[in-house]
Amino acid sequence: MKNKLIAIAAFASIAFSASSVALAGDNVHIVGSSTVYPFASYVAEELGQTTRFKTPVIESTGSGGGMKLFCAGDGMDTPDITNASRRMKPKEFELCAKNGVHDITEVVIGFDGIAIAQSKANKAINLTRKQIMLAVAAEVPSKDGSHLIANPYHYWNEVDASLPHRPIIFYGPPTSSGTRDAFQDLVMKHLTKHMDVYTKLYKADKKKNKKYKKYKTVRTDGIYVPSGENDNLIVQKLIKDKNAFGIFGYSFLEENSDRVSAATIEGVEPEPEAISSGKYPVSRSLQFYIKNDHLKKVKGMQAYADLFTSEDMVGEDGNLADIGLIPLPEARREMAREHIQQHTKLTVEDLKH
Amino acid sequence: MNKMVSNKATRRRYLGERIFKGATIFALTIAAAFLVFFFYNMITQGVSALSQAEILVDIHYNETSAKSYKKAVDKPYRKIVSRGWMRTLPLYMEDHPELMGTNAQEWVTATADVDQYLKGKPNRLKEKHKKKIDALEKEGKVKLAFNTNFFTRGDSKMPELAGIKSAVVGSILVLLVTLAVALPIGVMTAVYLEEFAPDNRLTQLIEININNLAAIPSILFGLLGLAVFINFFGVPRSSALVGGLTLALMTLPVVIITTRAALRAVPSSIREAAYGLGASRWQAVFHHVLPLAMPGILTGTIIGLAQAMGETAPLLVIGMMAYIPDTPTSITEVATVLPAQIFTWAGESIRAYEERTAAAILVLVTILLSMNAFAIWLRKRFETRW
Numbered sequence A: 001m002k003n004k005l006i007a008i009a010a011f012a013s014i015a016f017s018a019s020s021v022a023l024a025g026d027n028v029h030i031v032g033s034s035t036v037y038p039f040a041s042y043v044a045e046e047l048g049q050t051t052r053f054k055t056p057v058i059e060s061t062g063s064g065g066g067m068k069l070f071c072a073g074d075g076m077d078t079p080d081i082t083n084a085s086r087r088m089k090p091k092e093f094e095l096c097a098k099n100g101v102h103d104i105t106e107v108v109i110g111f112d113g114i115a116i117a118q119s120k121a122n123k124a125i126n127l128t129r130k131q132i133m134l135a136v137a138a139e140v141p142s143k144d145g146s147h148l149i150a151n152p153y154h155y156w157n158e159v160d161a162s163l164p165h166r167p168i169i170f171y172g173p174p175t176s177s178g179t180r181d182a183f184q185d186l187v188m189k190h191l192t193k194h195m196d197v198y199t200k201l202y203k204a205d206k207k208k209n210k211k212y213k214k215y216k217t218v219r220t221d222g223i224y225v226p227s228g229e230n231d232n233l234i235v236q237k238l239i240k241d242k243n244a245f246g247i248f249g250y251s252f253l254e255e256n257s258d259r260v261s262a263a264t265i266e267g268v269e270p271e272p273e274a275i276s277s278g279k280y281p282v283s284r285s286l287q288f289y290i291k292n293d294h295l296k297k298v299k300g301m302q303a304y305a306d307l308f309t310s311e312d313m314v315g316e317d318g319n320l321a322d323i324g325l326i327p328l329p330e331a332r333r334e335m336a337r338e339h340i341q342q343h344t345k346l347t348v349e350d351l352k353h
Numbered sequence B: 001m002n003k004m005v006s007n008k009a010t011r012r013r014y015l016g017e018r019i020f021k022g023a024t025i026f027a028l029t030i031a032a033a034f035l036v037f038f039f040y041n042m043i044t045q046g047v048s049a050l051s052q053a054e055i056l057v058d059i060h061y062n063e064t065s066a067k068s069y070k071k072a073v074d075k076p077y078r079k080i081v082s083r084g085w086m087r088t089l090p091l092y093m094e095d096h097p098e099l100m101g102t103n104a105q106e107w108v109t110a111t112a113d114v115d116q117y118l119k120g121k122p123n124r125l126k127e128k129h130k131k132k133i134d135a136l137e138k139e140g141k142v143k144l145a146f147n148t149n150f151f152t153r154g155d156s157k158m159p160e161l162a163g164i165k166s167a168v169v170g171s172i173l174v175l176l177v178t179l180a181v182a183l184p185i186g187v188m189t190a191v192y193l194e195e196f197a198p199d200n201r202l203t204q205l206i207e208i209n210i211n212n213l214a215a216i217p218s219i220l221f222g223l224l225g226l227a228v229f230i231n232f233f234g235v236p237r238s239s240a241l242v243g244g245l246t247l248a249l250m251t252l253p254v255v256i257i258t259t260r261a262a263l264r265a266v267p268s269s270i271r272e273a274a275y276g277l278g279a280s281r282w283q284a285v286f287h288h289v290l291p292l293a294m295p296g297i298l299t300g301t302i303i304g305l306a307q308a309m310g311e312t313a314p315l316l317v318i319g320m321m322a323y324i325p326d327t328p329t330s331i332t333e334v335a336t337v338l339p340a341q342i343f344t345w346a347g348e349s350i351r352a353y354e355e356r357t358a359a360a361i362l363v364l365v366t367i368l369l370s371m372n373a374f375a376i377w378l379r380k381r382f383e384t385r386w
Helices: A002-018 A037-050 A063-070 A090-098 A129-136 A178-192 A196-204 A231-240 A250-255 A272-277 A301-308 A330-342 A348-352 B002-050 B063-067 B089-095 B112-118 B127-139 B165-196 B201-213 B218-232 B240-265 B268-276 B281-309 B313-317 B338-346 B353-382
Strands: A029-032 A057-059 A081-084 A104-119 A139-141 A148-150 A170-172 A224-226 A245-249 A260-262 A283-291 B051-060 B103-109 B142-146
Touching: A029 A037, A029 A063, A037 A057, A037 A301, A063 A081, A063 A090, A063 A178, A081 A301, A090 A348, A104 A178, A104 A231, A104 A250, A104 A272, A104 A301, A104 A330, A129 A178, A148 A196, A170 A178, A170 A231, A178 A245, A178 A283, A231 A245, A231 A250, A231 A260, A245 A250, A283 A301, A301 A330, B002 B051, B002 B353, B051 B112, B063 B089, B112 B127, B112 B142, B127 B142, B165 B201, B165 B240, B165 B281, B165 B338, B201 B240, B218 B240, B218 B313, B240 B281, B240 B313, B268 B281, B281 B353, B313 B338, B338 B353
Parallel strands: A029 A057, A029 A081, A170 A224, A170 A245
Antiparallel strands: A081 A283, A104 A245, A104 A260, A104 A283, A139 A148, B051 B103, B051 B142
């Protein structure tokens, strides 16, 4: 008995002493967007299977969570790459700079369209960005348009008489998600920044009413249900709740096209061509950010970035197109490769427009 | 008159009893129905993941196929044979130069779409490929074989290659670390509190805190693990070591509480007899009390470990919920665990992962049930009644 206990204690102390081994640079460590995750892990696996490098480790943390980890410092215990389904915000760039991360390269890999989807059991529907904005904003213009009121709409025909009498309900991503950011930017901010009824409040008191400059607050009265980073969950909710609309990326729409269909937005269907040409209004670019200081120390990091931007992956007939990535135009793909080769340094000015 | 009243009261009491009995049976039925529904759902979904489509193809090992791996098989097969297998050929040929210039006929893994088509599930196979598969099936060159990939490979973005090996090995490493840390510390703490500690305010406070710790939401242990092990001690993120240490924190209170209960169950006559023969306190505890309490301690530990094995929330915070297809070989390498693997697959957009998710759940449940069964067996086998 005594011997056994001593053996266990010895094992425990070995376990503890091993903890002094620092994080060695033998895996590329990647964090970030859950929308980019399927593509990034596909490339990671390709690297692990076709070369002698180890498979990079990818954590799906959401774009915002990834930026936080990425910008936490420049040390080897911080992520080497972060994926994002929106561009880095100037605020995040400053956080990076403050923590010693100065040399970052931005690489755009493709597009993703945000689908407003519903169960296939419904009739096809066309929505405008304005109608969607009025359905999900926390505060909307009053009937005469003179001031803002808490969102009173519970049925689509209240928003617009031409729409059916159908309860408004949205299942969408939570605030940590890049899809949510993009949805708010492309559908809400895009309109509200030109609407007097919002901006006049901002002009009246720039400090207190800052949110009204580009209003994008989503209602929290149970009409918009944040449904986690798991898009399959939203698909399942849509099948059960025929009235509901779900907000998720194009790849999920494509994979589940036998169960859900997308609403057309201003008459345009979310299809690869319409998304990459910008005709489909709710689309965004997908990108990743490289910590250039890590390039020399982490084996396989450069190879990973090269492989990701190769024609085999992000090209028109690339493997990532098969799993739902919408390719960039050729010139921009070439530009992405150039950025990686020259380690083009990202500046805060790049992010401001 | 009196009789009437008592009869009425009795009848009312019987009625109350019947209602109560009915309610308990109803509760049992609901609980059982949930269980049956869960297992039915998982088994019907998961069983098909145990087979995987394979195709008999001619493989050409030559200079061209070493450069462009798709050339290794004939053109009509390129879209129905798993690219995940084809892409490994150049490295395989590099390792086996003697194959150069030879041809071979082998059963190889088909794409997930072919697999789903053969299983009659939704797929995105093109019409011409469907025809090809139908033709091959008549010739006996396509079959559903046992899915060895599922048990011998790690995670993959191609469902046909995705397996649970790296997650299972990760789980084992994590549990070993948890056991190595939680068992000695937990048992020692319990022995001190039960056998040596004076009964004062301080020890009472410690006791209350330990009991409370057992009920704390597990995600908080993850945050503690992140702050202490990763940020302060610099343990590698996502490694089995940090996972095991974090889960050990979570398991400790369970081990302490069950060990104390087991020690308390040893009658004091044993200790007194030991003292009577001149044993010191240490000798009484380690020669007599602890061995007698061991079955109880082990039972509690196994149940604590089973709980740790199914845990995901704390691991999310310390980076173990990630895409980690390589099987870890040491506790400092990055690793993932079975529940994390299930979570990852549940979020995949490709439909073929559905059956694999269910199959992985079945594996996890089987492991947990056998751990619990082992604990019950231990108790039954070694328990002493006083």
